[in-house]
Amino acid sequence: MKTPTKYKDEKYASLISKFAAEYFELESNTNSLITVTRVDVLDRGKRALVFFTTLPREQETLALEFAKRRRNDFRRFIMSKKSFGFAPRIDFEIDLGEHNRQRIDELSNEYPVPTPSREVDQSVDFEN
Incomplete structure (x- = not known):
């Protein structure tokens, strides 16, 4: 069961994520696309850590x-939104976990998992 504090933190994280995406859309330049990936709320709502990625990746440090x-x-x-x-x-912070997930996706697409073949054994008689 979620405690009221966890529920409140999740609500804060969701709102901050939405506002961060809106803010970056309004204020950032068009050289890179900034995507908010997650928000961690810490210290009972007193601090928030916003994680993001950028495209192209070379623009991350500037972003x-x-x-x-x-x-x-x-x-x-945020305060203006009341x-x-x-x-x-x-x-x-730059979301390094998202970079790792993307790299895993790239590697898994390079090497497809072989599917086991389902050959039917004709020698088995199921009627007897």
């Missing part, structure tokens, strides 16, 4: 610098 530089503006953006009594302290 991270942009996000960290604009985190106070993003906090004000969904929170207070806005948590925000930090941004």
